[in-house]
Amino acid sequence: MTIAERIVHSETRIFKAVFPSTTNHYDTLFGGTAMSLMDEVAFITATRFARKKMVTVSSGKIDFNKPIPAGTIVELIGKITEVGNTSVKVLVEIYIEEMYSDTREKAITGTFSLVAIGEDKLPVSVR
Numbered sequence: 001m002t003i004a005e006r007i008v009h010s011e012t013r014i015f016k017a018v019f020p021s022t023t024n025h026y027d028t029l030f031g032g033t034a035m036s037l038m039d040e041v042a043f044i045t046a047t048r049f050a051r052k053k054m055v056t057v058s059s060g061k062i063d064f065n066k067p068i069p070a071g072t073i074v075e076l077i078g079k080i081t082e083v084g085n086t087s088v089k090v091l092v093e094i095y096i097e098e099m100y101s102d103t104r105e106k107a108i109t110g111t112f113s114l115v116a117i118g119e120d121k122l123p124v125s126v127r
Contacts, residue, residue: 010046010048010080011078012041013078014075015076017073018069018074020070027070028070029074034064035059038076038108041077042078042112043056045079046090052116054088054114054116055115060089063110065109066106068094068107074097079092086116087114088113089112
């Protein structure tokens, strides 16, 4: 399979319901919870691409454009945007969906860099 095909096949989509236990005093999703979900999706996306052990080494700019209210559904989408020798960069977007309408809008965008590691915990090729 080519790298381009692997990129397409590694796209990851996860849906979550936003419950009050994950929200702050404004009844919106905690930023840290959103970042944790994004890191998880980035990890899954990178692993599906490389099929190797992956670790997060950094996160890039994360833009919180819209608050995510309790009682909504979120979709997290992870896509590989760059492939290095031992690392990949993953773009993760979170979309808000109202439960009882067709309303959907992008809320958060961020990037994560992950590195493939071998049994010795040293970087290995993702290609």
